[in-house]
Amino acid sequence: MNLSDIRSQFPILDTEVHGHRLVYLDNAATTQKPQAVIDTLSDYYAHLNANIHRGAHHLAAVATDRYEAVRRQVQQFIGARSHEEIVFTRGTTESINLVASSFARRFFQGDDEVIVSGMEHHSNIVPWQLAGARLRPIPFSDVGVLDLDAYSRLFNEKTRLVAVTHVSNTLGTVNPVAEIVRMAHAHNVPVLVDGAQAISHLKVDVQALGCDFYCFSGHKMYAPMGVGVMFGRQEMLDELPPYQGGGEMIEEVTFERTTYNHLPFKFEAGTPSVGDVLGLGCAIDFMQQVGIDTIAAHEADLLHYATARIREIPGVRLFGTAPEKAAVLSFLVGEAHPYDVGTLIDQLGVAVRTGHHCTQPVMDRYDIPGTVRASFAVYNTRDEVDAFIAALERILPMLN
Numbered sequence: 001m002n003l004s005d006i007r008s009q010f011p012i013l014d015t016e017v018h019g020h021r022l023v024y025l026d027n028a029a030t031t032q033k034p035q036a037v038i039d040t041l042s043d044y045y046a047h048l049n050a051n052i053h054r055g056a057h058h059l060a061a062v063a064t065d066r067y068e069a070v071r072r073q074v075q076q077f078i079g080a081r082s083h084e085e086i087v088f089t090r091g092t093t094e095s096i097n098l099v100a101s102s103f104a105r106r107f108f109q110g111d112d113e114v115i116v117s118g119m120e121h122h123s124n125i126v127p128w129q130l131a132g133a134r135l136r137p138i139p140f141s142d143v144g145v146l147d148l149d150a151y152s153r154l155f156n157e158k159t160r161l162v163a164v165t166h167v168s169n170t171l172g173t174v175n176p177v178a179e180i181v182r183m184a185h186a187h188n189v190p191v192l193v194d195g196a197q198a199i200s201h202l203k204v205d206v207q208a209l210g211c212d213f214y215c216f217s218g219h220k221m222y223a224p225m226g227v228g229v230m231f232g233r234q235e236m237l238d239e240l241p242p243y244q245g246g247g248e249m250i251e252e253v254t255f256e257r258t259t260y261n262h263l264p265f266k267f268e269a270g271t272p273s274v275g276d277v278l279g280l281g282c283a284i285d286f287m288q289q290v291g292i293d294t295i296a297a298h299e300a301d302l303l304h305y306a307t308a309r310i311r312e313i314p315g316v317r318l319f320g321t322a323p324e325k326a327a328v329l330s331f332l333v334g335e336a337h338p339y340d341v342g343t344l345i346d347q348l349g350v351a352v353r354t355g356h357h358c359t360q361p362v363m364d365r366y367d368i369p370g371t372v373r374a375s376f377a378v379y380n381t382r383d384e385v386d387a388f389i390a391a392l393e394r395i396l397p398m399l400n
């Protein structure tokens with residue numbers, strides 16, 4: 001992998017912040033975009049902008065073809081059986097809300113339970129609460145590994161669904177999703193996987209995982225904001241009612257009755273974010289050109305290097321040290337408030353996230369207000385890890 005070639009594709013990495021070269025370590029919140037993705041967006045609006053599916057004219061036909069080509073590209077990227085199983089949404093949050101809303105209407109009977117993990121992002125907690133479910137969280141150990149024995153004991157006749165994150169955005173844990181699915185299916189319970197933090201770091205194969213739903217956001221995998229994916233197994237999607245009503249999702253409408261379009265359009269009401277979908281296709285090209293295995297190996301190297309280096313700093317506590325872990329480093333320095341750490345190293349050009357990372361139950365589990373989180377992507381370097389550690393060392397005297 002030619003790291004300087006990769007970095008040169010991301011114009012934002014040349015930005016200066018407070019007189020320092022930006023060291024961007026907030027990739028779990030959103031990744032930066034390569035020039036090709038930025039160009040795809042501007043080319044779309046400069047040369048191709050048209051509403052899709054309905055037009056008889058040239059631009060509408062080309063835009064539709066390109067939009068539908070990305071659907072097939074996503075299908076191959078995640079190993080789905082059919083392009084009809086790929087629904088475009090605004091992001092992971094909308095994908096999960098879609099499933100929660102439709103699934104509840106179809107399958108909830110009152111007194112329904114959804115098993116989640118104890119390390120879910122709020123977007124895989126609140127939609128189930130809104131849908132009326134009682135949540136049964138799977139506990140996890142101090143290092144951040146799910147307790148599968150406890151999980152096996154959570155199933156009962158009220159269990160309607162298991163909804164788990166593939167990779168924890170706070171702890172970095174890569175959860176054993178295939179095993180979680182196998183155990184749920186043994187109880188005839190379907191499984192939704194929140195892939196928001198997995199999709200840019202691991203090879204995802206939804207058929208190998210066996211899951212019924214897999215949700216992710218484009219903006220966390222080098223694509224624009226405003227586009228995401230909800231994969232659903234066809235048999236499952238056929239069973240679910242539409243999520244939103246409007247244009248495109250219908251077959252026939254009268255004032256008495258409406259029939260719905262076939263998959264995947266049944267779940268895509270209204271005008272989609274066409275340019276962003278094309279940008280997603282370009283981001284997949286980028287990831288495949290670099291190679292998912294190459295990305296994973298590089299990020300694993302960064303994680304190991306950063307973990308070893310941060311342990312040199314006195315008073316650092318790491319949260320999430322599971323053996324299977326993605327490139328996320330959550331930590332506290334002594335008694336310092338995470339926000340103070342984040343704002344002080346920002347003055348030195350280092351961008352990290354601080355707070356509860358939309359995982360308040362994880363903070364409660366450790367009885368802490370929040371953490372500082374550094375998260376890595378393909379364009380980060382060991383030099384940037386050194387700059388991050390140097391920034392922490394420099395601010396240490398100001399913290400105590």
Ligand SMILES: Cc1ncc(COP(=O)(O)O)c(C=O)c1O
Binds near residue numbers: 121168194217
């Ligand atoms: C694990 C996880 N799930 C869901 C989300 C929500 O993603 P989005 O805000 O793109 O919908 C995030 C975002 O940080 C996340 O990390």
